[in-house]
Amino acid sequence: MLKRWDGFTSFLDDVRICLTNNAAERALRGFALGRKSWLFAGSDRGADxxxxxxxxxxxxxxxxxxxxxxxxxxxxxxADTPVSRLEQLLPCNWAPKTLKAQSA
Known part of the structure; x- marks a missing residue:
């Protein structure tokens, strides 16, 4: 334990680190509940x-x-987005088109 003390107490210095993994488990709960529905995806391609x-x-x-x-x-x-601009459609970069951009 003493060899890993810095890692163990890192949550004291960084408020983003949770003391427990309850939030992570809650986030996975919905996905885990759907496993039976996805058990038979039809094929490997369907599962992917x-x-x-x-x-x-x-x-x-x-x-x-x-x-x-x-x-x-x-x-x-x-379909109309060039490959070089696909990164704009990722969830971390996505922004809806404005009405002006849609009418142009």
Missing amino acids: RAAFMATLIMTTKRNDVDVLASLADVLARI
Whole structure:
């Protein structure tokens, strides 16, 4: 324990570090409850797509972005977005189009 004391007490110096993992377990609860529904994804490709969508949705929630608005906007814009600008559609960078930009 003494060899790891700095790591053990790091939560005292950084307020972002939780003393328990309760928040992390609560965040995973919804995903864990859906496991039976996703057990038979149909194929490996279907399972990969389900994992991708779950990751995208959870990342969007983590960035305090409205999931439905974000997904609807991204799906509408992704085909016309050049590969070099796809990073703008990531949940951490996403911003809805303004009315002026949509009418132009």
